Amino acid sequence: MKTLTLRKPDDLHLHLRQGDVMGEYARESARSFARGLVMPNTLPPVCDPAGMLKYKKEIEKEAPGFEALMAFKLLPGMDPGIVAEMKKAGALIGKLYPAGATTNAEDGISSYRQIRDVLAAMEEEGMVLSIHGEHPEAPVLEREISYLKELKDIIRDFPKLKIVLEHLSCSESIAFLESCPGHVAGTVTTHHLLYTLDDLMGGALKPHLFCKPVVKREEDRKALVDAVCSGHPRLFYGSDSAPHPRASKEGGSCGAGAFTSPAALPLLAELFEKEGALDRLEDFVSRIGAEFYGLPLNSGTLTLKKENWTVPGEIGGAVPLAAGETLSWRVAES
């Protein structure tokens, strides 16, 4: 049987939620990933050392062997002194959510000018700024493009600040990244590599494919696939896996987020194989991101088997991406 063994991957953009379900989501990530960079848009948000360390401890207790890389949420009015404290406590990134851009982002940032001194402190401390780059006031399909102006200004004003542009969704963003200095990188999700608006709403409407940024046109998907499968040195994997309780996705008003961790590696292997780029998969999921963050590469491995696998219909009360579909690769149990 055909197998593919990779250095164990990292998921550099992950939502694990809180409470009873968190453990199941964390263990699900641990099946495929050695580490996950856990997003701080919890309620209340992760925004101080004690809260962050408590959350990290809870996650790692639930999923032994899985390392939770931690993030804190940038909030209006934040004291710039927090940056050194968060760094000392082990935070890898400060995350900027434009106000209203996505789940639990009502308390986000209207303009980076609101947190200029915090960003200056991050630049000084060498801490990475991670951005959900959408302008929430723009039409939904133009929000990412509309945010590029703000990104240019941030890059200009903080010329040494390391920046990650999260979950890139359109061809213009790939072109923009080319124009950025080498300390600016981007993450790409599974779903933006696989789906378009036609999958979301070309036939029936599929709430489980609904996320922010919204999946875009085929030419956008293709630009992402081409960049990633050609081994772009500043694009790495961040799933943005975002489990919602089934009732929050299947109703009259459906939250944004796709629960992608469970099927991520099988789906990515299918895609990279189809693109004739299976040999690039390891760089995308296991090397480029770790190197950008200055993390040691993982020493363990993950084996995928070329074997049919049907994605479970529900995990921890949430419906995973590709639920019920039979994929041609599976993660070997370790």
Place this chain on the structure above:
Amino acid sequence: MKTLTLRKPDDLHLHLRQGDVMGEYARESARSFARGLVMPNTLPPVCDPAGMLKYKKEIEKEAPGFEALMAFKLLPGMDPGIVAEMKKAGALIGKLYPAGATTNAEDGISSYRQIRDVLAAMEEEGMVLSIHGEHPEAPVLEREISYLKELKDIIRDFPKLKIVLEHLSCSESIAFLESCPGHVAGTVTTHHLLYTLDDLMGGALKPHLFCKPVVKREEDRKALVDAVCSGHPRLFYGSDSAPHPRASKEGGSCGAGAFTSPAALPLLAELFEKEGALDRLEDFVSRIGAEFYGLPLNSGTLTLKKENWTVPGEIGGAVPLAAGETLSWRVAES
């Protein structure tokens, strides 16, 4: 109290479904409309005189005083002789669904060339061709624009055929209609006049606003509003009201269709009032369409009161447009 009394409106594009729920939907339409042009995409489809007359009788029995104007579905391989029979039985239109374009359209038409002789018979008989103008193979947001080429060819090949372009959704279609001869007209729905992609998925995803054609950009909505509120002589109202059982709209895979009849007139009154065009509403809903079809104008009236009204949460198992919202106009009980 402010009131608005109109000649009783017609809904010239309406889905009433079948079975137990049909009566409730028909009575709901009867509250606001004297007549409804009932779409034939039932299972099995309405495509012969006996089936059509049976459906008409069922509807009018359930909703006394409401006149069901009837349609038949154009199917590949149909005998052109059917046209004269359907006309004799009272059919107002033959409806062309491109294969796969919407609910129950799997048996639709791939190209008008498949039914050339049927269209010739319709032209000969003076029967109106009504078209769901979307090219199902095109990207979802470009399907209507992509169908314009086919429309041009139909208009060229059947120069006397009366045609209605249904549920126009984008500015390009309004411009296209301008270029068409006077026997080509269009319908506009409530939801395409009121909503955009930002309403559908700018915040949470709203399956009850999901329809085909999908609502588009603000510039498209504005083009429709401007055309209708300026009294365009070849644009008239067809709700495309399409009730689905709640479970078909609130799940992992949501059918296309917005159940718009219950709140249609209050919503339209709000819109026309805001646009300073309340005096144009009657033409749009009660005159232009009837004249295009050569129907007598309705003799009854409908009164709207400027009074708060909360749209019911569910009617006949389906969730109406604007469910739970409080509108500033209501239909006076007659």
